[in-house]
Amino acid sequence: MIELTPENYYSLETDWDYMSNTQFKNFQKCEAKELARLKGEWEPETKSSSTNGNPLIMGNFVHSYFESKESHEAFIEANKAELTSSRGKTAGKLKAPYKKAETMIKTLEDDELFDYFYKPGEKESIVTGEIDGVAWKGKLDSMSLDKGYVCDLKTVDDIHKRHYNPEERRWVSFVEDYGYHMQMALYQELVRQTYGKVLTPLMFAVSKQDVPDKIAIDFEKEDDKQLMREAMDKIKANQQHYRKVMMGEEEPKACGHCEYCRRIKKLSKFTHAIDIEVF
Ligand SMILES: [Zn+2]
Numbered sequence: 001m002i003e004l005t006p007e008n009y010y011s012l013e014t015d016w017d018y019m020s021n022t023q024f025k026n027f028q029k030c031e032a033k034e035l036a037r038l039k040g041e042w043e044p045e046t047k048s049s050s051t052n053g054n055p056l057i058m059g060n061f062v063h064s065y066f067e068s069k070e071s072h073e074a075f076i077e078a079n080k081a082e083l084t085s086s087r088g089k090t091a092g093k094l095k096a097p098y099k100k101a102e103t104m105i106k107t108l109e110d111d112e113l114f115d116y117f118y119k120p121g122e123k124e125s126i127v128t129g130e131i132d133g134v135a136w137k138g139k140l141d142s143m144s145l146d147k148g149y150v151c152d153l154k155t156v157d158d159i160h161k162r163h164y165n166p167e168e169r170r171w172v173s174f175v176e177d178y179g180y181h182m183q184m185a186l187y188q189e190l191v192r193q194t195y196g197k198v199l200t201p202l203m204f205a206v207s208k209q210d211v212p213d214k215i216a217i218d219f220e221k222e223d224d225k226q227l228m229r230e231a232m233d234k235i236k237a238n239q240q241h242y243r244k245v246m247m248g249e250e251e252p253k254a255c256g257h258c259e260y261c262r263r264i265k266k267l268s269k270f271t272h273a274i275d276i277e278v279f
Contacts, residue, residue: 004126004137012040016246018128018137019239021183027242028179030261032254035245042260048082052157052208053097057082059155061101062206063141066108066153067123100208104155107212114204114216118142118151129193131232134239138190149200150187154180156205159213166279175203175217182231184219189232 001017008014015023015038026034036042048054057079064075076083083098085091094102108114121142128137142151156174163177164170175181184201191199200218207213219228244250254261 001135004128006124006126009126009137009139012038014137018135019242020137021186024235024239024242025179028238030255030258031242031245031252033258033260035252036260038246045259051097053095053101054082058097058101058208061098062104062155063153065105066118100210104206104208104212107214108204108206111214114214117149117202117216118153118204120144121151127187127190127194129190131189131239132236134243136186136190138187140187140191143191143199145195145197145199148197149202150191151202151204152183154203154205155208157208159205159207159215174205176227179231181219181224181227182234185228185231186235
């Protein structure tokens with residue numbers, strides 16, 4: 001197995017050796033799409049919007065700032081083309097969405113609670129572990145081993161926006177919609193295996209609204225802990241199948257609706273008008 005470093009952590013190569021939270025979530029959404037991504041046959045597109053920029057770059061802009069001055073400068077240098085405008089009076093200046101990222105940073109930076117919990121922690125530490133024989137990797141935004149907690153930082157459109165959960169037919173928050181209970185449960189377990197300590201998971205979120213909102217989240221309520229336990233059960237119930245799909249031992253299921261599935265779609269039958277699925 002390849003040893004994980006900050007350079008290879010996000011590579012396809014290490015994704016074949018270690019399962020990650022993102023990879024597991026991708027498999028849950030569409031096994032065919034995730035297998036194609038792992039094989040390098042298909043790359044997900046992250047679209048830039050004129051108001052919110054590219055969500056990945058937006059997130060990394062904020063993250064790298066709180067990591068270190070060097071990381072932030074290196075990030076800006078590496079993404080100059082996307083971050084800055086190239087013509088007119090504003091040439092060389094940050095584009096509007098990324099100016100917003102600076103406002104988001106300021107919102108957090110001025111906050112004492114954020115300053116106390118997030119700032120001092122060790123940034124971007126890599127943890128690994130084994131769950132029922134499958135190797136996993138995780139990267140922690142900010143970990144305070146001595147104080148006993150680990151923090152994750154999220155950039156979201158609107159903290160209080162409702163998201164529909166079709167399985168349970170109810171509205172949920174962004175935390176449930178993006179499966180963050182699973183991420184927190186997983187990180188807690190990987191830290192326990194790496195350092196022998198059970199840390200309290202915490203999350204800070206900052207919104208992309210013109211006047212950014214922010215929130216400090218814990219997972220201490222019994223219902224949150226229950227969702228974390230259920231998430232670990234879900235991992236244990238599905239990971240072997242995903243590994244077998246990767247090894248070519250089991251067929252990947254295609255969701256039939258995602259960008260990848262639409263791209264390779266061929267019509268082979270008729271659907272009764274009354275049976276068209278709606279989500
Ligand atoms: Zn699909």
